[in-house]
Amino acid sequence: MERLRQHPVNILQHIGRNLYLLLIPVIRGILYLNFDFYAWLKGAWLDILVVMFLLGIALYKWYSFTFILQRDGLLIEKGIFIKLRTYIPYQAFSLMNFEQPFYFLPFRAVKAFGVTDAFSFSKSDFTATVSISTAKRLRDKTSRHEDHTQPRYRRIYKPSHFHIALLSIFTSNSLTGIIFAATFIIQSGTIIGNQIKDLLLNTISEVANYLSLGLHPAAVFLSLILIGGYVLSVIRNLLRYIRFKISREENELTIFSGAVTQYNYTMPVRKINYIDIKQTLLTKFFGICSVFVHLIGYNKNKRELSVLIPPANKREALGTLRILLPEFQQGQVQTHPHIRTLSRFLIPPVSVVLCIPAVAFVLWLLFPDWLDLILFVAIMGELPALWWIAVKITAYFTNGLGISGDTLTLQYAFAFNFHTVIVPADRIVYVNLRQSIYQKMSSCCDIVVYTNSDFVRKHTIQNLPVEKAREILRNTYHNI
DSSP states (O other), X not given: XXXXXXXXXXXXXHHHHHHHHHHHHHHHHHHHTTTOHHHHHHHHHHHHHXXXXXXXXXXXXXXXXXXXXXXXXXXXXXXXXXXXXXXXXXXXXXXXXXEEEGGGGGGTEEEEEEEESSSOSSSOSEEEEEEHHHHHHHHHHXXXXXXXXXOSOEEEEOOOHHHHHHHHHHHOOHHHHHHHHHHHHHHHHHHHOHHHHHHHHHHHHHHHHHTOTTSOHHXXXXXXXXXXXXXXXXXXXXXXXXXXXEEEETTEEEEEEOSSEXXXXXXXGGGOOEEEEEEEHHXXXXXXXXXXXXXXXXXXXXXXXXXXXXXXXXXXXXXXXXXXXXXXXXXXXXXXXXXXXXXXXXXXXXXXXXXXHHHHHHHHXXXXXXXXXXXXXXXXXXXXXXXXXXXXXXXXXXXXXXXXXXXXXXXXXXXXXXXXXXXXXXXXXXXXXXXXXXXXXXXXXXXXXXXXXXXXXXXXXXXXXXXXXXXXXXHHOTTO
């Protein structure tokens, strides 16, 4: 059996993260000394030694990591003097992920990630930079060990660019973009000095003053940050999910996506824990939904969205789900909250709506000069609070629990999103039927269902009739 090493570009990966920090003063020194090589060498010898040391460490890490594609599993060896061997059966992989950033294209290299149900929840069990030919061999090995009982034909789903744009718009958030922009600004100060960072911040501040239109500049500045962050997040998601395509062949699902970086996910259907159909209040009004797949490892490294079907008409999305994953079909919901439990849905958001003006009034008494900003923040806070009331009212009508065969359908609202979770009974870790003192008085309960993914996830359906909920669960689990 052939012992394989990573692609030589992995050497540059090891040193690339820190090398640029040393190259900058070296290049600056050359320019400052008018290309006087001996004068530069006299002052930069320490930088050169550190660069050579980093190169040596990178070569050692590359040479000491090998792997062997055996008949039934992957043997990984690390170290030269002290060997650390890890054996992973191919059937243990819940996900194989291959990523090819644009700068890997000239080298014909890809990043390979293999994930199992064991080891770390935040890291892949196998990570290597390999050639395209080695990646194909690795994918063939892991695919060949699946139980091929389904008919040998391929089902392909490719959403339109419009649906990809909807996915980027509906799933983007300002926080992600703000973190991205803040990282860029901070790092710009680290690499090329504080000049660019100060220039960017001053430009944003000047634009805020220009567009203030009588509002407090700080309020306009905050709004610009949020809008800019959202736009960056939308662009990032567009680049991530463009060229999205799903292929189902036998018992395997393959997902392709990416423009700048190309992603290829391969997952056995038997490893999928549950399907989550998500909607917001706005998409629910227009009859649009997104479908997400949950299994251990999908987007573990990048913490991206585990999207299966981008936003589409609900009937179209459910039809596509029946084609791709007939094992996961939405059942009819058999129980909903009683009318007497409506107040339990409304108390939290109504309390927030009433508290915001009270807090704003107290802040105005303490800081009268900041009235404009306090008023702006209070209004901005009231808008999502009022939206939350609408979400809670809708949740009262949509929350429910149903069973179809051995599959449970859970409908609930969490924060501002509506979830319809389709989960086979054997994929559920734990079910908890809980009642507070007040719920006992109105004969209702909360159903809490725990499922496995990268970590244990909790799905809470609030204020269901207790007897009806017990009957449904008793039909599913005879020991309840």
